[in-house]
Amino acid sequence: MRICLTLPFACDPKAASFALPYGIAVIAPILQKQHPGADIFFSTNENEVLSADIIYCSGMSEAWDIVNDLGRKAIERGKKFVVGGQHVTALPQTLRYGEAFRGPLENFEQPWANPLPDWSIFPTSLHSNAKYIVMSSRGCPFKCRFCSSSSFWSGRYFPFPTNRVIAEIRQLAHMGVKEIILFDDLFTANASRLRSLVERIVSEGLNYIRYSCLVRADTISNEVLDLLQAMNVVNAAFGAESGSDIMLRVMNKQTTCDKNQKCIDLLLSYGYSPVFSMVIGFPGESRSTLQQTFDFIAHNKGKCLPEVYPVQPLPGTWLWDYFTNKYNPDLNSFDWSSLSLRGNTLDWEKYHLLSDSCTIDDLREFMALASSK
Ligand code: B12
Numbered sequence: 001m002r003i004c005l006t007l008p009f010a011c012d013p014k015a016a017s018f019a020l021p022y023g024i025a026v027i028a029p030i031l032q033k034q035h036p037g038a039d040i041f042f043s044t045n046e047n048e049v050l051s052a053d054i055i056y057c058s059g060m061s062e063a064w065d066i067v068n069d070l071g072r073k074a075i076e077r078g079k080k081f082v083v084g085g086q087h088v089t090a091l092p093q094t095l096r097y098g099e100a101f102r103g104p105l106e107n108f109e110q111p112w113a114n115p116l117p118d119w120s121i122f123p124t125s126l127h128s129n130a131k132y133i134v135m136s137s138r139g140c141p142f143k144c145r146f147c148s149s150s151s152f153w154s155g156r157y158f159p160f161p162t163n164r165v166i167a168e169i170r171q172l173a174h175m176g177v178k179e180i181i182l183f184d185d186l187f188t189a190n191a192s193r194l195r196s197l198v199e200r201i202v203s204e205g206l207n208y209i210r211y212s213c214l215v216r217a218d219t220i221s222n223e224v225l226d227l228l229q230a231m232n233v234v235n236a237a238f239g240a241e242s243g244s245d246i247m248l249r250v251m252n253k254q255t256t257c258d259k260n261q262k263c264i265d266l267l268l269s270y271g272y273s274p275v276f277s278m279v280i281g282f283p284g285e286s287r288s289t290l291q292q293t294f295d296f297i298a299h300n301k302g303k304c305l306p307e308v309y310p311v312q313p314l315p316g317t318w319l320w321d322y323f324t325n326k327y328n329p330d331l332n333s334f335d336w337s338s339l340s341l342r343g344n345t346l347d348w349e350k351y352h353l354l355s356d357s358c359t360i361d362d363l364r365e366f367m368a369l370a371s372s373k
Pocket residue numbers: 007008009010011017019020021022023024026027055056057058059060061062082083084085086087101103104105106133135147148149183184185314315340341342
């Protein structure tokens with residue numbers, strides 16, 4: 001039996017930030033256990049995908065029309081088509097063909113108790129320029145209103161045992177990998193857990209690897225930064241989200257602009273050039289809150305790497321419910337590409353304005369100004 005794992009869209013090795021799809025590497029050995037003896041392969045080439053007996057597809061919201069199109073072709077050819085991921089977990093009714101798999105594939109109580117990722121699922125050509133991801137936990141204890149993490153993991157946070165994390169890092173070290181992205185929703189959630197992990201990374205000599213990670217402003221302290229430096233974290237990114245405390249409250253971010261600025265200053269004092277992301281267009285956004293966000297970016301100009309995204313209501317979030325109440329969209333004819341998160345190439349004609357206090361032109365103008373900064 002031939003089983004294909006696929007992820008529309010894109011696996012573009014030419015992209016600067018190209019990271020091999022970690023989720024596929026995690027899913028592959030779990031499926032191998034469920035289908036002993038099957039030939040399991042990864043492909044994004046449609047003909048190759050459709051040549052398999054079973055197609056396991058991971059689908060993002062903005063690629064949902066592509067997922068449904070692939071599903072139609074698979075079913076027409078008599079193939080089994082199964083789709084998983086955050087979109088179908090939140091909105092299984094939007095899958096037109098095949099079967100929806102909802103939630104994590106691992107045991108929900110012990111998401112770390114599955115085999116190590118299978119990186120050999122990817123052809124050699126994809127490895128040459130790739131970055132590699134490790135996750136040392138799943139879920140997040142916070143509930144930001146634009147994020148689906150808490151609904152996907154039922155509001156729970158699962159730190160993985162140190163042994164498991166070290167095994168994943170060691171696996172990549174044996175492959176000669178020298179750069180790892182720790183893509184936990186919140187890598188620095190717990191300082192004592194971080195300390196045990198860092199102690200092991202250092203004692204096992206795995207701190208020659210360059211790490212990048214995501215943090216939250218209120219989890220950054222001298223103690224945490226000393227640990228990040230000891231393990232050789234060279235890049236740290238966090239969601240500052242807005243330069244307006246009012247907007248941060250509406251987003252339920254549970255942090256403040258002052259804390260965000262302190263986090264940036266502390267990261268700078270340790271020699272980092274922090275990446276911070278901002279979302280604009282949340283309900284309640286106005287020209288005045290946009291100006292505050294602009295000022296925040298301008299204040300940190302040259303020292304940091306700000307990224308700005310027009311907010312999108314992703315399924316499984318508070319914002320999705322807000323959006324559906326506001327616009328009552330017909331999900332049977334919904335254009336899913338309208339949920340694109342690519343700020344610079346966004347099709348504004350399709351954009352769903354969520355704030356009554358600003359216009360799409362205000363947001364466009366902001367994006368143009370921010371990208372010229
Ligand atoms: C790392 C990451 C990235 C990285 C790397 C992606 C990569 N190549 O691996 C980068 C930065 C490149 C990226 C890009 C994008 N990402 Co991203 N990313 C993530 C992140 C943080 C982790 C994904 C991951 O590896 N998780 C670990 C794996 C093991 O878990 P998983 O993917 O959820 O899969 C589990 C289950 O869902 C299930 N499952 C998943 N698929 C399938 C399929 C089948 C058949 C079955 C049975 C089960 C199953 O089993 C898995 C194990 O339990 C998630 C947020 C998160 N914490 O999950 C966002 C997330 C997946 N990304 C998201 C988005 C939107 C994007 C972009 C579209 C953004 C953009 N426009 O640039 C692109 C698309 C990239 C692409 N071509 O696929 C959204 C998707 C939301 C949605 N509703 O679709 C998420 C959920 C973040 C968010 N809440 O906004 N991303």
